[in-house]
Amino acid sequence: QVQLVESGGGLVQAGGSLRLSCAASGRTLSSYDMGWFRQAPGKEREFVAAIRWTGGNTHYADSLKGRFSISRDNAKNTAYLEMNSLKPEDTAVYYCAAQISRPYNSKWYISARSRDAYDYWGQGTQVTVSS
Numbered sequence: 001q002v003q004l005v006e007s008g009g010g011l012v013q014a015g016g017s018l019r020l021s022c023a024a025s026g027r028t029l030s031s032y033d034m035g036w037f038r039q040a041p042g043k044e045r046e047f048v049a050a051i052r053w054t055g056g057n058t059h060y061a062d063s064l065k066g067r068f069s070i071s072r073d074n075a076k077n078t079a080y081l082e083m084n085s086l087k088p089e090d091t092a093v094y095y096c097a098a099q100i101s102r103p104y105n106s107k108w109y110i111s112a113r114s115r116d117a118y119d120y121w122g123q124g125t126q127v128t129v130s131s
Helices: 108-112
Strands: 003-007 010-013 018-025 032-039 046-051 058-060 068-073 078-083 092-100 125-130
Touching (some): 018 032, 018 125, 032 078, 032 108, 046 108, 058 108
Parallel strands (some): 010 125
Antiparallel strands (some): 003 018, 032 046, 032 092, 068 078
8 A cells, every 4th residue: 555645735826836745655656657636626637747657757738848847756755746837727636646657668648647547646735826
């Protein structure tokens, strides 16, 4: 079992930045690909970003490229989501998730975008962006 705990959310003005953390316990994260998703009120949970277990491959939702950055530190068993130039529409609960890493192929990002591909989820952290 892997337990994931997100932190770093809060209230920020439009144009500001936040760095979310996802700390894992129970097992080492080095065997898992990590993803970030978000869910705004009344909307479905949507993909934000993903990173392979090595940290060498990342993938982002098209609309967030250039503003968000995913990273990880396997030695600290933690994944991160750096969010810049935040907009009110970024307001949501942000969740991190882990899936057992599979052998690399060039289409890895397809499953990385799917909620169903993930084995473990955190409880989420609220991000509110004021205008």
